[in-house]
Amino acid sequence: MKAVVLRRYGxxxxxxxxxxxxxxxxxxxVLVKVHASSVNPIDWKTRKGMLSLLTGNKFPLILGFDVAGEVVAVGSQVSRFQPGDAVYGSTSFPGGAYAEFAAVPENLIAPKPANLSYEEAATVPLAALTSLxxxxxxxxxxxxxxVLVNGAAGGVGMFAVQIAKALGTEVTGVCSSKNLEFVKSLGADRVIDYTQQDFTEDNVQYDIxxxxxxxxxxxxxxxxxxxxGIYISTLPTPEVLLQSVLTAFLPGQKAKFVLQKPNTQDLLYMKELIEAGKVRTVIDRSFPLAELAAAHTYSESERAVGKIAIAIH
Incomplete structure (x- = not known):
């Protein structure tokens, strides 16, 4: 099969x-014939060696967490899926989705949302479950x-705005000038252009x-x-780690960071929201698997609005 392989960090x-x-x-x-994947920052951070404490120096590696495709074979203990099923979900760490076929644990996938294409479905799992x-x-x-979402036009932020709205909250999205209309279209009640205004100088207070x-x-x-209130980051920086430890035992404001845990139940929850029209995905660009390097470079530029898809089959 064709795959994109990493033999050294860089x-x-x-x-x-x-x-x-x-x-x-x-x-x-289950063995999935992969129709599509997507790019998440963790993919290129792994490629650069930023997570080498977790990945070690075992090469070759196939990266890519998000997967959408068709089940072609099932293991002897698998009961929920059979060949021919259309599925979406995540591979286990450190990846494996940037390939024509991927071996995926049964408990990390779910039936694909019926109203999404494979490319669209592949942009959902990691970013949406991180937000959820x-x-x-x-x-x-x-x-x-x-709720305030900083980075509301990016892959994770886009889902966070919609999930927070679906759960009945008042949402403020922070983004750049060119994405104000996009973030409003996701359902944000207020938008703040960070090039014009620092949200931390605002006169509004937030629960999250x-x-x-x-x-x-x-x-x-x-x-x-x-x-x-609770401050949540997507990155366990030394400052966030320290604050999360300190605030865990004290009354008042809390600092936390999210480490997404893929699982079937949350994928089924997202499938419901998507099929009900409460959450949609937006693809900024789609690249063929052979052009994954260009897709990574584009993701690293941090200019993408929504998600970057990888078309495989």
């Missing part, structure tokens, strides 16, 4: 499009609350500040966070 040029052996499935896995788990599990989001681009910290957001 710039996008280290990604090689080549022939490799098709993966063998374990008893609890940040807001619901860490933020204890409740109807009637006020979800920093989807990990550019701030609890200390910079204190003034605009309610006394019992």
């Amino acid at each position: 710039s996008a040029e280290v990604l090689q499009y080549e022939d490799v052996t098709q993966p063998q499935i374990k008893p609890d896995q 788990q940040a807001l619901r599990d860490l933020g204890n989001i409740k109807s009637g609350q006020t 500040i979800f920093d989807a681009v990990a550019k701030r910290s609890l200390s910079s957001c204190k003034r605009v966070l309610k006394p019992q």
Whole structure:
């Protein structure tokens, strides 16, 4: 099969499009004929060696977490899927989706939303589940609350705005001037153009500040966070780690960071929201698998609005 292989850490040029052996499935896995994947920042951070503490120096690696495709074989312990099923979900760490076939654990996939193409479905899992788990599990989001999403036009932010609206909150989205209309179209009640205004200087306070681009910290957001408010980041920086430990045991404002945990149940929840028309995905650009290096470079520019899809079959 064709796949994009990583044999050493480095710039996008280290990604090689080549022939490799098709993966063998374990008893609890399904073999998916991959129709599409997508690019998430964790993919190029892994490629650069920024997560080498977790990935080690075991090469070759096939990256890519998001997967959408068709089940072609199932392991002996698999009960929920059969060949021919259209599925979407995640591969296990450190990836495997940038290939024509992927071995995927049964508990990390779900039936694909019926109203999405494979490319659209492949842009959902990691970004949407990051947003869902940040807001619901860490933020204890409740109807009637006020939520601010920093980086509202990006892959994670786009889903966060829509999920927060679907859960009955008042949402403020922070983005650049050119994306104001886009973020409004996602359902944001207010939008703040960060090139014109610093949201931390605002006179509004929020129950949850979800920093989807990990550019701030609890200390910079204190003034605009309610006394019992929660600041959530997508990156466990030293400052966020320290603040999360310190605030865990003290009353008042909390700092937390989200580490997305893929699972079938949350994918089914997102499928419901998507099929009900409450959440949509937006693809900025789609690249063929052979041009993955260009897709990574584009993602690293941080100019993408919504998600970057990878078309495979």
